[in-house]
Amino acid sequence: MFKLHRPGRLSDKFLAILLPPVVLATILVSVISGAIDADRIRAEVAAKRQLHTETIAVALATPLWNLDDGNVARILTTAVLDRDITGAVVYDDLGAMFGRAGELHDDPSALGATPIVLKRADAVAELGRLVISFRTDQLRRTLIPQVIRDIALLVLLVAATIGAAILANRLVVGRPLDHFRAMLESRDDRATPRRVAWVSADELGTVFAAYNAMVDRVAAEQAAVRASRDRTHEINRALARRNEQVELLLNSSGQGYLSFGSSFKVEPEYSQACERLFGRPIAGASILELLPFDGADGCRLFRDACTRAFAEDDAYLAEVVLSLLPGRFEFGERTCDAEYRRLASGRLVMILTDVTETLRLKARLEDERQRFELIVRAVADPRDFFALLAAFDEFLARPGADLGDGGAIATFDLRTVQRSAHTFKGLFSQFGFRALPEALHGLETRLMRLDGPAPAAPRPWTVPAAAVEAALQAADVRGALARDLEVIRQILGERFLRERGDLSIDRRRLIAVEAGIAAVAGTDDPTDRAARAARLLGDLRCLRAVDLADLLAGPARTVPGLAARLGKRARPVVIEGPCCPVDPDVLLAFARSLVHVFRNAVDHGLERPDERRAAGKDPAGQVRCTIRRGPARLSIEIADDGRGIDTDALRARLVATGRIAAARAAALDRGALINAAFLDAVSSRDAVGEVSGRGFGLAAVQAELVRLGGTVAVDSQPGVGTRFCFDLPVAALDEGVPAVAPTTPRAIAAAG
Amino acid sequence: MRPLNIMVVDDSLISVRKLTQMLSEMGHSVVHSAPTGVAAVASYPTIRPDLVTMDINMPDMDGIEATRQILAVDQGALIVVVTSHGQQQMVLDAINAGAKGYVLKPIREDKLKDVIQTVADRYLPV
Numbered sequence: 001m002f003k004l005h006r007p008g009r010l011s012d013k014f015l016a017i018l019l020p021p022v023v024l025a026t027i028l029v030s031v032i033s034g035a036i037d038a039d040r041i042r043a044e045v046a047a048k049r050q051l052h053t054e055t056i057a058v059a060l061a062t063p064l065w066n067l068d069d070g071n072v073a074r075i076l077t078t079a080v081l082d083r084d085i086t087g088a089v090v091y092d093d094l095g096a097m098f099g100r101a102g103e104l105h106d107d108p109s110a111l112g113a114t115p116i117v118l119k120r121a122d123a124v125a126e127l128g129r130l131v132i133s134f135r136t137d138q139l140r141r142t143l144i145p146q147v148i149r150d151i152a153l154l155v156l157l158v159a160a161t162i163g164a165a166i167l168a169n170r171l172v173v174g175r176p177l178d179h180f181r182a183m184l185e186s187r188d189d190r191a192t193p194r195r196v197a198w199v200s201a202d203e204l205g206t207v208f209a210a211y212n213a214m215v216d217r218v219a220a221e222q223a224a225v226r227a228s229r230d231r232t233h234e235i236n237r238a239l240a241r242r243n244e245q246v247e248l249l250l251n252s253s254g255q256g257y258l259s260f261g262s263s264f265k266v267e268p269e270y271s272q273a274c275e276r277l278f279g280r281p282i283a284g285a286s287i288l289e290l291l292p293f294d295g296a297d298g299c300r301l302f303r304d305a306c307t308r309a310f311a312e313d314d315a316y317l318a319e320v321v322l323s324l325l326p327g328r329f330e331f332g333e334r335t336c337d338a339e340y341r342r343l344a345s346g347r348l349v350m351i352l353t354d355v356t357e358t359l360r361l362k363a364r365l366e367d368e369r370q371r372f373e374l375i376v377r378a379v380a381d382p383r384d385f386f387a388l389l390a391a392f393d394e395f396l397a398r399p400g401a402d403l404g405d406g407g408a409i410a411t412f413d414l415r416t417v418q419r420s421a422h423t424f425k426g427l428f429s430q431f432g433f434r435a436l437p438e439a440l441h442g443l444e445t446r447l448m449r450l451d452g453p454a455p456a457a458p459r460p461w462t463v464p465a466a467a468v469e470a471a472l473q474a475a476d477v478r479g480a481l482a483r484d485l486e487v488i489r490q491i492l493g494e495r496f497l498r499e500r501g502d503l504s505i506d507r508r509r510l511i512a513v514e515a516g517i518a519a520v521a522g523t524d525d526p527t528d529r530a531a532r533a534a535r536l537l538g539d540l541r542c543l544r545a546v547d548l549a550d551l552l553a554g555p556a557r558t559v560p561g562l563a564a565r566l567g568k569r570a571r572p573v574v575i576e577g578p579c580c581p582v583d584p585d586v587l588l589a590f591a592r593s594l595v596h597v598f599r600n601a602v603d604h605g606l607e608r609p610d611e612r613r614a615a616g617k618d619p620a621g622q623v624r625c626t627i628r629r630g631p632a633r634l635s636i637e638i639a640d641d642g643r644g645i646d647t648d649a650l651r652a653r654l655v656a657t658g659r660i661a662a663a664r665a666a667a668l669d670r671g672a673l674i675n676a677a678f679l680d681a682v683s684s685r686d687a688v689g690e691v692s693g694r695g696f697g698l699a700a701v702q703a704e705l706v707r708l709g710g711t712v713a714v715d716s717q718p719g720v721g722t723r724f725c726f727d728l729p730v731a732a733l734d735e736g737v738p739a740v741a742p743t744t745p746r747a748i749a750a751a752g
Numbered sequence: 753m754r755p756l757n758i759m760v761v762d763d764s765l766i767s768v769r770k771l772t773q774m775l776s777e778m779g780h781s782v783v784h785s786a787p788t789g790v791a792a793v794a795s796y797p798t799i800r801p802d803l804v805t806m807d808i809n810m811p812d813m814d815g816i817e818a819t820r821q822i823l824a825v826d827q828g829a830l831i832v833v834v835t836s837h838g839q840q841q842m843v844l845d846a847i848n849a850g851a852k853g854y855v856l857k858p859i860r861e862d863k864l865k866d867v868i869q870t871v872a873d874r875y876l877p878v
Contacts, residue, residue, distance in 0.1 A: 301841045307847060316874055320853055324840040608859070614777070 017168045018161060023221055025157045033150045076101030176204060176746055180211075193218060196707070256336070256352035260287050262310045264303070267347070277331050277352060287350070292329055302326070310346055328355075335359055371487045373432035378488055378496075381431075383546070384554050387588055388427055395420050396478065399468050414461040416703075418447050423700045426595045428484075430558045439480035446471040505543050513539050544582035548627055551588060551637070555595035559623055562602045569609050569620040570602055577627025580634065590704040590728075597638050597701060598623060598726050605642030605722050615719060617641065635728050639723040643715040647673055670716070701726075753869050755862045756876075759799055760785040761792040761808040761818065762834065765793050767857075771805060771834075774861050778868070789818030796829070802876060803868065806851070808842050816846050823850040830871055834859065 076088040089100040132508035176198050183194060193215045198208045250257055250271035258270040275281055278290055293299040306319050312318040322340045329336050329352070339351040378385045396498040399420065400412030425440040450463055450471070472478070489497055516536035521527050563570035601623050606612075609619035626637040647670050654673070655662045705712055710728040758780050762768050765787075772782045784799045786792035789810055796804070804822065808815035819831050832853045833846045843854045853867045853873060 297841065299813065301844060304848075305840075305844050308844065316870065317847065317852070321847055324843055326840075610777075614773075 007744070014168055014172075018165055021164060022161050022619060025161070029150070029154055029157060033153075090661060095130065125626060173204060176208070180208070217582060226419055254354065256354075257349065258282065258287070258352075259347050259349045261347045262307065264288050264306070266290070273354075274352070276355070277334065279334065292331055294326070298326065306348060308752070309342060309348065315342075320347075343740065370432060370434055371491070374434070374484065374487055375491050377431045381554055383584065384551075384588070384592075385431060387584070388424075388431065388592075391589070392424055392428075392481070395424065396472070399465075399472070409463055411462045413465045414447060414450065414468075417463075417468055417698045418444060419703065421447065423593060426558075426599065427592055430554065433484045435480035435483045435726075438475070439475045439477045442475035443471055443477055509539065509543050513543065513638055516540075517691055541583065544583060544585070546584045548580040548582045548591070548634070548636070549575045549577065551582065551584065551591035552594065552625055552627075555598050556623070556625055559598050559602055563606060563621065566603065567608060568602065568606050570606055571620050571622045573598065573623045573625055575625045575627070578629055580627055580629055582634075586708075587728075588699075590708055593701045593704045594636070594638065594726075596698055600698065601638065601640035601642065601722065604645070605640040607643050611643075630730075632730055634728045636726045636728075637723060638726075639721060641721040643716075644718040644720060645670075646718075647716075753872060756780045756802040756872060757783045757799075758867070758868075759783060759792065759796070759801040759804045761787075761789065761804060761810075761815070763787050763806075763810045764809070767807065769833075771859065774859065774864060775805075775868075777861070778865055780868070789815060789821075792818050793821045793825075797825055803832065803872065805855075806831050806833050806846075808833045808835045808839060808846060816842065816849050819846055819851050820849045828875070828877075830875055832867055832871060 058146050078115035078588050088102060155213050176196075180196055180198075195212045195215050196208045200208075251273065253271070254273050255409045256271055256274040256277050257383060259267045261267070264287050266285050266287055269577070270282060282290055288299055288303055291299075291302065291487065293302060295540070302325060305324050309318045309321045312321065319342070324343065325338070325340055326339055329338055333450050334354055334356045336352040337355050339353075341349040341351070343349060400414070421444050425437045425444070428440070429437040447468070450467055485497065513536065516532070516539045518528055520532045520536055523532060552575055556575060559573050602621070606621035606623075607615070607617075612621065621640060621642055623638065623640045626639070628635040628637070648675055651666070702712070705726065708728055710726055713725040713727070715725070716722040755834050758775055760768050760775070760782050762771065762785070766803050768785045768787075772785065775782050780871075783801055784795055786795055789806075792804070792806070806815045807821060809820075815833055819833070822829050822831065831846075831851045833843060833851050833853060834855055834857060835843055836857045843851075846854070852871045855864050
């Protein structure tokens, strides 16, 4: 590259190059031209003088002093005829004008007049002076070609100067600029602009330096843009990855997520599970049309509640309103739980969780648990279980005490049927049966509706057997029994059901019996034999004997579960007392009927945990069963630590149901009242439920007591508890089993 | 939280008794009980309780109308409606009328305590 270091400004550079030659040339031209001009004129004038001198000399062949004026004038006029001469004057040697012709001016010398000294050829003396004034402009006209030539030279010179200037421009400015332009034009749009390799201190240098700086800046910014773009790509990639993950999560969680704003249109970002639930793509659809509401009212509630939630600034109130929205929806066969979340941007998110399987599982689990319970109870208490089944079979065959006179139409005492149904319901419930207790409840309802007014107790309420049978069928009691037994059959097998009531005998007892038989056979003495036989009989009886506590354990077991179902708490029943082997055939029914006493204790006796706490009692209630044995009596006491019997309510109920006249009721003391409570159809509760409802329970107990010749005493203290004390006579045996045998029925005395 | 003066509005005496017992156990005082909406609206200006529990189902004037009228008298009145299951629309109407919360029957102590505590903390001037 051309480098000029010294002059700092371009104009200076030009001046440096141009000025000297121009100045020089100008000077030269002027000088030359002037010289040429002067030279020319001089030559011209000399030539003309020469010419005229010769002419005039020729004309003056005669000496001038011989000339007369006319001749002089003629010479002068001839001289003037020369184009370039304007005037001629002759002066004699004394300086006087001798003759003139043409125009003359005052100062001839100013006109370039050339004094010509005329001399006579043969004389030395001068004749005089001839002054001829020349027309210099005419002269000059002859010089025009020269002038033109001069101008042309000048023009050439100027052209040369310009040429030099252009050259200089090219050298100093043009080449770098061309190079620059070439560089710019050749530049690839995508490539970074290149720096200009030009360093100088002049304007160009500054421009290029600025350009280079700009190029550097551009390069830096391009690099920054690239870096930023790369970063953006990186971020976009990360975002896309994250979105993918979220989508994957949403779509694989199986939950339906969707959102909508105050327009109720579903927004396009929803989880795939929604499409499964709704059966179609739901973006843009109205949520009010998609959800399976409970009628137009349900839809309206949803819309109103959501609208309020959208508009509500108070976050707490919005949540309250959202809590009113349905928590569960049925999508055809699938059930979904619904949760709602409010977003800050004024939208609502709905989270639908398919709980169909969970619910099914729960239902199945519950079913299984109940079946399990049924099985366990049957296995834990097989003797009771089969005795119950046997008793129920009998009931189905003959539901009540036959009042018939042997005639064609059998009739039953409805009350006995009702009592049995009620008792069986309780017992089967205790064993974990499901369908049968329900069916028996239905039976009870139907029996209640049988036609005819209830006659006043204790007269029997006669109904035809056919009506009872019809009720049995309508309630599908047998079917229910079969269904429940099927569960047992499936798990425990047919054998279990067939081998009912088998006795399991303690080995030691059997050995004792063997020894007893040997003892009887081993003596011939009749008295001795009789005594030994009696002892043997006792031992044999022992084989069948069951501890009374075991018999009572069954009914007692229902207490904690029943309490839980009623929202109360009860500890397991404590059965205390000495071991008391009894004949199960005799006492089983009575022991069973005591289930009503236990249930009553929970239902009516025990208070709710908060009530108990308020009364300073342990929130969990406790029912105690105490067995006492005397020589001739057996007593079973069932006591609860509940609220005691509300005698006023009882009294009111007795009057209200028409059991007892109001006046008489008022007169009865507590003991008598409770006694009256043992009569049918009394309950001190308004509602009738499966539990302790119809008042048959205690009556069933009473019936058993009558059969066994026992008595009952009830003691109750408000706020402290209630105690039922059952007393049974025991037929004494020699050190054998106290066999409680039915004796003649005695009046029931209730202690106050 | 500090004990509140509460007015119980319910047409069933048993409910009033039960609710009163529960509230007393929490440490609040039931300063008045009204058996009807009309009675509630009439006694409110005199009693000025901190909070009102209002049974939604009542004869003669239902809980929602009573809520509206009480709020007309006292804008800052705190009313919690007592409702049975399946009455969501009525609860929404009550909230739109200005009630601040609700409890479902059968009333559970923990739920009642929560609602009262939340409403009192949020809306009662200290």
